[in-house]
Amino acid sequence: MDKSEMAKVERYLRQTFANASIRVVGRPKKTDSAEVYIGEEFLGVLFVDDEDGDRSFNFTMAILDTDLED
Numbered sequence: 001m002d003k004s005e006m007a008k009v010e011r012y013l014r015q016t017f018a019n020a021s022i023r024v025v026g027r028p029k030k031t032d033s034a035e036v037y038i039g040e041e042f043l044g045v046l047f048v049d050d051e052d053g054d055r056s057f058n059f060t061m062a063i064l065d066t067d068l069e070d
Helices: 003-017
Strands: 022-026 033-038 041-049 056-060
Touching: 003 022, 003 033, 003 056
Parallel strands: none
Antiparallel strands: 022 033, 033 041, 041 056
């Protein structure tokens, strides 16, 4: 995932979720994925999928049960 793709996905996420604090950051030693943050808070990992010649991006976010406590 190059910087151009990260910037495009970042713009898409910011627009979709109406949140200008979303950041897509490259991962050290990984070229097939990036990390997603809101401010300094880690949200999840964005993976590139090139299956069948169609390029897509998959966002994976784990929600812990402790995060759901009031």
